[in-house]
Amino acid sequence: MENEQGRTLDAGALKALAHPLRVRIYDLLSERGPQTASTLAALIGETSGATSYHLRALAAHDLIREVPDRGTARERWWERPKGRVNLPGPADQASPSGRAAAQIVTAEFFRLRHQTLMEYINRPASEREDGWKDAGLVTTSMLDLTAEQLAEVTAELTSVIDGILKRYEGQQDTPGTRRVTLRTEIFDLPVAVGRAEGDQERS
Template sequence: MSTPAEQSPTSRRSNAPRDLDMASLKALAHPLRVKILNTLSQFGPQTACSLGELLDESSGSTSYHLRQLAKHRLVEEIEGKGTTRERWWQRTPGGINIPSSRSFSSPDMVEAVRLIDRNYAAYRSELLAEFTRYGDDVLDLDWAQASSSGTATLPMNSTQLADYVEKINEYSRTLLDQIKAVGELEGQRAVQIHINAFPILDPRLDAFPEPAEVPTNPTEEQS
């Protein structure tokens, strides 16, 4: 699975997505670090203090995780802005590709990639749920009419799906580059685009893992 990460809304450099190495994947495999990257994408550059307020975390915690992300070029300090006591951070321009967990044989790496995927999926689901619940109440009509949430379900084989995903991604990159080239415009706000394409699991065809047994407490059995 490839997970292209969003770019900072203040960044206009066009950088090709980079594949994360094992060290970077391990560094990103932390729920708060994924939240930090997503928050910088959504709200633009932040300080450790402002991130703490947005994420309900201490500034000491966000400062530590920002430094760890910076070691792997996932975030960067904005030069010339802020002070030594109040540093401003942004997403490093360019997307990132998260490889499939099946690319690794190490159980630790498999779990790291799966954790990153779960955290990104949870964040996307949270944003979509907020939009569907509150969007009509807080957004102007033009934003509501411009938004879309659609689903298409049809039979494909894996070759067709791969071809579809490749063409969608190529067209999406072209459109995004055109939008970025325009620069800042009045009325802009962070917009997140979800293009999900995946095979639907079928319990009639797919062998789901058996749920782990929960050990019983001998003391409870005797009571």
């Protein structure tokens, strides 16, 4: 049974992923499904030799795996295993090399995430198909919570997301579907200078 808590990358896997091109490959396998070294090379503008090298490095730490019963000895297909992956941040690493690896991985993941969001926001109206045009949502809300309430909301959102993922899993071959990205962000902001915690004053 799939571990609902997901896999937390250990130091070795994190260091294997700590290369912008490998993060991009990993992201593309999540976004587009199984790919070969050649199809990935075309997507990112690299040689198939380079993508093949990075694919093997990712596979060595079980970050990706070869698709069974697909491809040939010359054309191998790769996929990202299903399930949640937790990326430890720099502050979670004990060694300088671990912190450096975590910084590379998190910075590149969030750069790609922001790039995808901006591409969506800036997509011309002519490229927004009927039915899909107003289906997405980009929203930001501000509220005041205690640490315990923040943990409760985080758990509630995680439960909702897990339920949605289970409800629609396995639909990749269903006509009319396309890959969408579901994002959730909730975290405490730094305490502003001159405002103590618990101060509810509004400007």
